[in-house]
Amino acid sequence: MTDKLTRCEQVWYTITCIPEGNVASYGQIADLAGLPGRARFVGTCLKQTPKEKVLPWHRVLRSSGELAFPKGSEQAQEQMERLREEGVAVNNNRVKMAQFQWVPDMATLLGTLKF
DNA sequence: CGACTGACGCCGA
DNA sequence: CTCGGCGCCAGTC
Numbered sequence: 001m002t003d004k005l006t007r008c009e010q011v012w013y014t015i016t017c018i019p020e021g022n023v024a025s026y027g028q029i030a031d032l033a034g035l036p037g038r039a040r041f042v043g044t045c046l047k048q049t050p051k052e053k054v055l056p057w058h059r060v061l062r063s064s065g066e067l068a069f070p071k072g073s074e075q076a077q078e079q080m081e082r083l084r085e086e087g088v089a090v091n092n093n094r095v096k097m098a099q100f101q102w103v104p105d106m107a108t109l110l111g112t113l114k115f
Numbered sequence: 116c117g118a119c120t121g122a123c124g125c126c127g128a
Numbered sequence: 129c130t131c132g133g134c135g136c137c138a139g140t141c
Contacts, residue, residue: 007138026123037136039123044138046122060122068122075122 008045010034015046017112018059020086022102023095025063032104032113043068058082065097 010033018024024032026039035041046057058079061067069076071093080090088100109115 030123037124038138040121040136041123041138043122048139057122062122063124 007033007035007041008048011042011045012049012053012055014113015055015057015060017104017108018056018102020056020059021088021100023059023061023065023083023088023097023100024102025061025065025097026068027063028102029060032109032115034115039063059086059088059102061095061097063097064094065101066094 011029014029014033015024026042029042030036030038033042042060046055046060049055049057067076067079067090069079076093080093083090083095088095104113
C-alpha cells in the first residue's frame, strides 16, 4: 500500500478527531499524526485533500491562533463563519488559542489515535 | 534528477 | 506589534 498516503491519512484522521468547539495548530496535528516538525506537510495534505473527503479543516489554524488564510480571502471568511457556528470566537482573523486549543485526552491519544 | 513552492514554526531584530 | 530569515521536507514542475 502506498505508505505516502498513510501519512496523509493519519493527518486527515487526526484532524477528524478534533472536537467541535476546539481548534488545533498545524504543528499540533503534525505532532499527533506522528510527524513532528512537518507542520508544512499538514498544509500540503489539506491542499491535496479531495473534495469528497469532508474534513473539519476549519478547525486547523496556525500556532499563533490566526486563520491559515489571509484575511479577506473567501476561505478565511468561510473558516471564520464555520468556527463561529461551532461556538469558537474569531476576532480579526484570529482565535484565542489559550481558550479554544484542543487538548487531546489520554483516551484519545491511546485509543482513537492509536499511538 | 534539480529547483521552486508552500493551508508552517520559531527565533531574532 | 511587524518584518525578515532559516529550517523542515513532501509535492510539483
